[in-house]
Amino acid sequence: MWAGRAAAYAGSFAKLCAYPTRQLLDAAGVGPGERMLDVGTGPGTVAAAACARGATVTAVDAEPTMVQLAARSAPAADVRVAVLPELPFGDGEFDAVVANFVLNHVGRPTVALAELRRVVKPGGRIALTIWAAPPAAGQALLGRAIQAAGAVRPPHLPAGIAPEDDFPRDERGLTGLMESAGLREAACETVRWDHRTSAEEWWSGPAAGVAFGGQMVRSQTPRIRAEIKRHFDLFSSEFADGDGVLTLPHAALLARARR
Template identity: 85%
Template sequence: MPVSVTGFDKSERLMWAGRGAAYAGSFAKLCAYPVPQLLDAAEVGPGVRMLDVGTGPGTVAAAGCARGATVTAVDSEPSMVDLARLSVPGADVRVAVLPELPFDDGEFDAVVGNFVLNHVGQPKGALTELRRVVRPDGRIALTIWAAPPAPGHALLGRAIQAAGAVRPPHLPAGLAREEDFPRDESGLTGLMESAGLREAACETLRWGHRATAEEWWSGPAAGVAFGGQMVQSQTPQVRAEIKRHFDLLSTEFAGPDGVLTLPHAALLARARH
C-alpha cells in the first residue's frame, strides 16, 4: 500500500524549497564526511547498480560513479537535482520523492541514503520502499544524525534557545509518536528490522568538522534546514540576538587560527534485503 504524505513531509519540502545552492555552500561539506564509509557499507563498486536517495548536490552520487557504479540519484527538491545533474553528468539524476519511488521492484543492487531518513515523516514506510527497489540480498546503507546531538551540531540550537526564539507554526514539532524511533544504534537497527531488512547493524561515526564561523553561520542565515528556518522566522531583533549568542558560543570551538572544530556524531546503518 502507498505510504501517505504527512504534514511533516510537506513542511520539510517547503523548508528546503530553492535552497540547493545555500546548502551546497554551507552544510554539504559537513554531510560529505561519512560518504566513503556509507558506500563501503553498501558494497558499492564497479558495475553495481546504485540508487542514491536524497542526493542533494550529488556528493554521494559522484563518489559512487568514481567507484565504477551505475548510479541513479533522486531528490525531492528540484534545486538540488539541478546541482547534482551539473556535478555528476555520469549519473541518472531525477526528481523523486519518498515514500513512493518511480522504480521497479528489485531494480538496484544497492541503495544508499545520506542523512535523508531525518527528513521523512514515516521512516519505516520509507525503509519499506527502499527495500522494495533493492534486489533480493541487495544492500541498504543509511546515515542519520545521532541524538542527543554532538556539541558542534548543537551550537546553533543553543544560540537560538539563548536568544529566546519562538518556534513558528509552519515548522513541525517532530514526527508523530508512533513514527519516531530512538536515534541511537539500537533504535536505528530496530527500525530497519521492523521494515523487513536482514542482518541490520549500526555504528556511530564521530568527527570534528572544520569551518570558519562565517561559513557555519551562512547556512542558517540563508534559511537552510530547521535551524535556518528558525532563524529566518524571527523578528530582526531576535535574529540579531541569535547571531550574538552564536558568535559568543562559537569561541568554544575556535582554534589558534580562528577556525572552528565542531564535534559531530552520526549513525551509519547497513542491512540486506
C-alpha cells in the same frame, strides 16, 4: 524547508554531510557495475563518488535545484526529481540503495525504509546515515543559540515525527527501525569526526534559511534574529582556534542491512 536553497546548502552544511561518503558506499558494497540508487542526493556528493567507483548510478532528490546541482556534480549519473515514500522505480531494480542524512527529514521513517527495501533486489544492500541523538557538541551549536535567544517555533514549520513513528537515535534504535521495515542482517555503528570551518561559513547556512534550523532563524523577528547571531558568535568562540577556525565535533549513525 529546502526550496531554492541548494547553493546555500552546498556552501555550508554539504561539506559536513560529505564526511561519511566513503563509509556509506563501503557499507552498501558499491563497486564497478553495481546498480546503485542514491536517495536524497542533495548536491550529488555520494552519487559522484559512486560513479568514480564504476557503479551505474541513479540519484533522486525532492528539490529541483538540488537535482540541477547534483546533475552537474555527477554527470555520469541519472539524476531526477523524486520524493519518498513513492519512488518511480520497479521492485528490486537496484543492487544497492544509499541515503545519506535523509531519514532525519521524513515524517514516517518506517514507511520510507519500506520503500527503499522495495526497490532493492532480494539480497541487495541498503546503507544509510542519520544524526545521532543527543547531538555532539558541534552539532548542537546552532540549537543552543536559538534556544538562548528565546526563539519561538513558528506555526508553519513541520511539527516533527509523531511519537508512534519515532525511534531512538542511537545504534540500537536505528537497528530496530531497519528490522521493523523487514530488513535483515541489520547493523549500526557510530561515526565521529571534527568538522573544521569558519564561523562565517557555518552561519551562512542558517542565515539563508537552510534546513529546520535555518527556517527557525529566518522566521524570527529582527530582534530575535540578532540575538541568535549574538549567541552564535559567543558559543562559536568555544570551538575556535587562534586563527578563528572552528573545530566542531559531530556524531552520526551509519547503518547497513539486506533485503
